[in-house]
Amino acid sequence: MTLLGLARGSLANRRAAVALTVATIAISIGLLVLVEQMRGQLREGFYRSVSGTDLIVGAPTAPVQLLLSSVFGLGNPARNVAWQSYRDIVADPVVAWSIPISLGDSHQGYRVVGTTAAMFEHYRYAGRQALEFRHGGPFEDLFEVVVGAQVARSLGYAPGDRVVLGHGGGNVSLHQHDDQAFEVSGVLAPTGTPVDQSLYIRLAAHHAIHIGWERGLPRPGDTLLPDQARASIERLQPDQISAFFLGLKTRAAAFGLQYEINRYPNEALLAVLPGIALQELWRITGLAERILRIVAGLVVLAGLLGMLTALLTTLNERRREMAILRACGARPWQIAGLLLLEAAVMTLFGIIVGLVLAVSAQLALSPWLLDNFGIAVSPAWPEAWHWLVLAAIWLAGVLVALVPALMVYRRTLADGMQVRQ
């Protein structure tokens, strides 16, 4: 039997207290790891959604707001952009592709985006990946709709299904465009971006279903029936859109074009570089992250102090055991080492259990994040520097145990082989 064997026996003897101590440390480590992991994963998830777009253009607002409303469907665009302005800007020779979007409708809580077939051809996510169809294809008819992977999965849509779209965002739509049912033309493959949470219809269709709704409620007799709409498709060219995405021939052109768009004479417009807008978003959320980090760090500290308390309370009852070990020839440092070893084992278990907790929490949270934000979060092992932090915490656990270890060291020297009263 080694010193480690003795430590194990001693820990096993105090199972309940040890389990509680390990649990305390585990929860604190779990929280710390979770905060760090989610921070990284969320950033990556957001970046994934915009990494293929060079510029986002909309009505003037805060850049972060434009980004959130156009890409992530969070909040509503302040105002619209005139169709003519869109035509003018995409005529610039540095523009490789453009995707106009019209927002404002939802279906069962998923947002409905009016756009063009360019969406399926040019939109890029996670760097250079294009959208793919799992079933069917792009919309062709005016009343056809393409659904994202998550929409199709949760609502059970397949090509050929009929869909009635609601008016306005949010889960509960009081008014349905129920006289204008759509047919699913295609289902997109999963992307891990908000695309999975969206339904795509033609811009003209988006316009058509809003004719007669100018006051926010249908005016009887003014709304278009599907066949009327199809017949007058030429007239359904929208005069306004919510925003548009631009892909440029060279990324370097982005700054120049952004400057020009922001000075566009006919209408006040805002062009943002998605990466920079994200940076701004992280700057806003950074404070909260820092606070979370500090809280997580303090919780870890509390966990270690809990262990210190647990070790200190055992010292009196263990005084005799220490004297017995001394009588058997144990050196003071071996007895002090026993305590350090116990702390090392408890902290190590705490870290291991904490990692398991963090991964489990991520597994539990990821469907919710995917459903609500379209952000794909996959549980991952901590990055290299996280391991360093964990190692430092482990070391801190051992260092904390130096306090009782030193007390024991001095006490065993004074006690000798028998506890002196």
Added chain:
Amino acid sequence: MSEPLLVLELLRFTWPGDAGPVIDRLDLTIDRGRRVFLAGASGSGKSTLLALIGGLVTPDSGSVRFAGQDLKTLSGAARDRFRADHLGVIFQQFNLLPWLDAVANVRLGCQFSRLRRDRAGNADQQARYLLAAMGLPEDRWNRRADALSVGQQQRVAAARALIGRPDLVLADEPTSALDAERRDGFVELLFEQAEQAGSSLLFVSHDRQLAERFDEVHELDDLNRAGDPP
């Protein structure tokens, strides 16, 4: 017999903070293989004397020589090694780690000494042999120490003191928690096994009924001149 095992010479020791020495001008010699009874009431400096012999405290003056080696010349770590190598210890009670079983408690006796581990050979086997020799029923061998009766615990403690054949077994009132019948049986077995191991025995007790079985009997009060006129 060439050289005595243990020679205490003009030993004097004062606990820090105490006004006077608890042990003063104490002389004692123990030869190899001898069974020595040291009679003394509690408070007469017994435990202090054992701590001095064990090298846990160093005397103010005088010397503890073990097999010719003056303990004062050894470092603290070397004294710990000396204790692990050469001494087996039995106390009145609280001898065992409560959360280890009997066998593991016995093995603890050679845990901190390579010399005694080597002598014990297969420590597990040797521990079982000694437990059997000390009369602990086999169904108790793998019980936790705190599940054993006081008498059984003392047998385990004796087995631990003897494992790896130490040169000297220090027994500090090992029988005062036992009733008369068990006490005699215990001392008998302890003698037998100490003889087999070739260990000397220094038995400290206030119970002078036991004294007649020993090779030598000393009164601690006679040896220890603390409080006597200088």
